[in-house]
Amino acid sequence: EAQLVESGGTLVQPGGSLRLSCVASGFIFSGQSMNWVRQAPGKGLEWIAYIKSTGEISHYADSVKGRFTISRDNAKSSLYLQMNSLRDDDTAVYYCARGRGSSVISTHIFDPWGQGTLVTVSS
Amino acid sequence: QSVLTQPPSVSGAPGQRVTISCTGGSSNLGAGFDVHWFQQLPGTAPKLLISENTNRPSGVSDRFSGSKSGTSASLAITGLQAEDEADYYCQSYDYTLSGWVFGGGTKLTVL
Numbered sequence: 001e002a003q004l005v006e007s008g009g010t011l012v013q014p015g016g017s018l019r020l021s022c023v024a025s026g027f028i029f030s031g032q033s034m035n036w037v038r039q040a041p042g043k044g045l046e047w048i049a050y051i052k053s054t055g056e057i058s059h060y061a062d063s064v065k066g067r068f069t070i071s072r073d074n075a076k077s078s079l080y081l082q083m084n085s086l087r088d089d090d091t092a093v094y095y096c097a098r099g100r101g102s103s104v105i106s107t108h109i110f111d112p113w114g115q116g117t118l119v120t121v122s123s
Numbered sequence: 124q125s126v127l128t129q130p131p132s133v134s135g136a137p138g139q140r141v142t143i144s145c146t147g148g149s150s151n152l153g154a155g156f157d158v159h160w161f162q163q164l165p166g167t168a169p170k171l172l173i174s175e176n177t178n179r180p181s182g183v184s185d186r187f188s189g190s191k192s193g194t195s196a197s198l199a200i201t202g203l204q205a206e207d208e209a210d211y212y213c214q215s216y217d218y219t220l221s222g223w224v225f226g227g228g229t230k231l232t233v234l
Binding site: 047050059060105108109111112115 | 169216218223226
């Protein structure tokens with residue numbers, strides 16, 4: 001069974017940095033694209049970053065472009081999100097999700113999701 | 124303001140049927156991109172409920188069904204049960220944003 005486990009969430013001050021991790025198991029990690037999705041307290045879901053299976057291509061939502069970087073280590077079955085210049089409105093639960101499907105990324109299905117890790121940006 | 128529009132809430136009595144709508148535009152649902160539905164039970168992560176407009180993953184009850192037409196999609200839940208109380212989200216791809224978009228979510232209350 002495919003599983004994802006995130007870690008790294010904590011309280012951080014505005015302007016600070018943080019790196020989240022997501023460890024995968026139960027599937028061939030190196031063959032699947034991955035995503036980060038976040039959910040602010042009491043709010044809906046927001047896709048923020050995508051990375052291709054090989055790590056050579058990534059895409060970002062405008063809300064995080066230039067501040068966040070998605071990366072992966074296929075040898076460790078791990079996905080990362082480096083978050084810099086954090087703002088109050090980055091406070092959210094951050095989920096990693098596998099993007100399964102063909103080479104056409106628009107067809108990808110987000111399944112499964114991890115349990116999430118909470119990032120709180122506050123002074 | 125979400126790119127995909129869902130009603131904030133719906134409700135129904137046990138055993139009843141409810142539907143949740145998801146309205147998009149010409150750059151997402153109207154462009155032919157599939158819609159997917161997720162169920163988020165209180166305090167848990169989202170779980171895939173319906174993929175590619177109408178497909179139920181293994182283990183999902185056949186009380187859940189999806190449909191899509193043009194710029195709109197719907198999730199139907201029949202034989203409502205207390206355990207169906209959750210938030211439901213639709214999702215698709217948007218080519219002008221070059222990324223995935225979600226609806227704002229619909230809270231289902233079983234009366």
